[in-house]
Amino acid sequence: MPPRNSQFSASEPALGYFYQPRYALLQLLRLPEDTVCFIEKDDDIDFTDADEGRILVSLKHKAPGDTLTNLSPDFWKSVRIWLEYYLKENCSTPSVSFFLYTTGNVATGSFLAAFLPNAPPDETLPQQVSEILAQSESKTIGKTKILLEKLPKDKWPDFFRRITIFDNQERIQNIPQIIINEKLRTVRPQFRRPVYERLEGWWTNECIELLSGRRHEPLRGSEVSEILSYITEQFREDNLPIDFEYAEPENGANPDSDDRNFVKQLRAIGLHSDRIRRAIIDYYRAFEQRGSWLRENVMLTGGELEKYDDRLVDEWARLREIVFEELANDSPEKLLQTTGRKLLNDLSTSNHPNLRIRTGVTATFVTMGSYHMLANEGTPRVYWHPRFEMRVADILHGRKP
Structure with missing residues (x-):
């Protein structure tokens, strides 16, 4: 060289x-x-x-x-x-x-x-x-x-x-x-570089689209202002930047071969493969996004993620008590699985503010991916099957009851 x-x-x-x-x-x-x-x-x-x-x-x-x-x-x-x-x-x-x-x-x-x-x-x-x-x-x-x-x-x-x-x-x-000095004065100093990097990342992609002929419209100053405003809003006290909303695992999502604890839990309640695949993707996105937040130091208080996980566990426990209330000791397996799926479904579709890490963070993958991370721990903090605690060896280690 x-x-x-x-x-x-x-x-x-x-x-x-x-x-x-x-x-x-x-x-x-x-x-x-x-x-x-x-x-x-x-x-x-x-x-x-x-x-x-x-x-x-x-x-x-x-x-x-x-x-x-x-x-x-x-x-x-x-x-x-x-x-x-x-x-x-x-x-x-x-x-x-x-x-x-x-x-x-x-x-x-x-x-x-x-x-x-x-x-x-x-x-x-x-x-x-x-x-x-x-x-x-x-x-x-x-x-x-x-x-x-x-x-x-x-x-x-x-x-x-x-x-x-x-x-x-x-x-x-x-x-x-x-650009940071001229245009990002209203952004907190510690967040100005991440805001700029996201703006330039978007801009570079749009320039590539333009040069490759996939974009036919010119680049517009008003468009830059809109994107900059959108990115800046993600760094407010009630919000967090979302970077992995459309990310996919490098090796894909394979519901049949994935052997992680949270996937085994989902199989135990009879969840269909397409939903397990979605769960794998949510887990990946949440894992990457949470790591990015920690690396960029966008959390305003120490232990915010840990407190968020505690809150998720508490909300899960509240709903679990309600959903599992009518089950009997001799409830059939089919009903147990149906009830476990209901618990998962209710959390997946709930818009309760307590399930958000901050009020402005509405991305579903953050909540559900975090739940799957909790279900993936060596000693899972959340579970879906009503008899999980009794059958933990069967569900996580493939042992026969």
């Missing part, structure tokens, strides 16, 4: 590709909410909003210390892209602008300073462009020169006045903290 400073190193080009979606997210959060965005359409990023019109953005994530000079290929390649668009539109694009964002700096004394924001108008720009292009023997810049010759001279001022260079832009590794 070549060293990072090798001429063959791909680190900077690779960073450039990753830079596009991350920088687009930053800008979309800064622009008005009605802004829409495409990536890799007519340029690296394509913004459109009611106030600014259409903006074609070229991004250049350069090595530290890089400068933009009169004959920098980065600038002239972008000019070629914009020229192709401008000529395609027959120069009749009154509301389009061309922006170049670069992490480098415009070199001192370069004519490119005339394209920086707030630079005074320079009527000599077309003439300067001609003189500078005449100095270059670069094939890359030559392609731009050839294309520029197709543009009528009287259109040159209009074309070049649309170009703005924003130098010294945020580097890719700094953008997360910038």
Whole structure:
């Protein structure tokens, strides 16, 4: 593997590709909410909003210390892209602008300073462009020169006045903290990084959908705001983030071969395979979600999960006493199984707030998966079969009564 400073190193080009979606997210959060965005359409990023019109953005994530000079290929390649668009539109694009964002700096004394924001108008720009292009023997810049010759001279001022260079832009590794500082001030400090990571995870997936053609609509600023609001609400005192609602076990859910205690308990009450499969999935999701909460330290008080489990056991015991009340010592096995399923069903379909770890957490898998975790302990804290305590060896160890 070549060293990072090798001429063959791909680190900077690779960073450039990753830079596009991350920088687009930053800008979309800064622009008005009605802004829409495409990536890799007519340029690296394509913004459109009611106030600014259409903006074609070229991004250049350069090595530290890089400068933009009169004959920098980065600038002239972008000019070629914009020229192709401008000529395609027959120069009749009154509301389009061309922006170049670069992490480098415009070199001192370069004519490119005339394209920086707030630079005074320079009527000599077309003439300067001609003189500078005449100095270059670069094939890359030559392609731009050839294309520029197709543009009528009287259109040159209009074309070049649309170009703005924003130098010294945020580097890719700094953008997360910038977004956190600018947009997540209302989130508790310890939760800002998890909120950002969830936002970027969603955003990255949407960018992939867009680039792969599976998404046809542009990315919208209002959509980003909605998702950010949704994620932020999960970190309130009465809520918790839900990340595993649609997760599946890596090796699948196999009701017939799974030999864990909670599955054996479900077989003991005659639960159908499709429901056992659902229980296996709920167990997996709850296990992963609870682990994630602990890793991210989103619990506000120590022992919250343990207290939640105690509450689940208490609610289970209350309902068990009611459901099992009419059973007799000689109740047949079929009735015992039916009653055990009723206990499970009533807990599965109950919307009682005591079954939620917090009032805002409504995902069923959290409750039922936690119950299956309790049923899976070496000495299960909950059970479903009315005679479980008498038949624990039969149910968990396959012994005959």
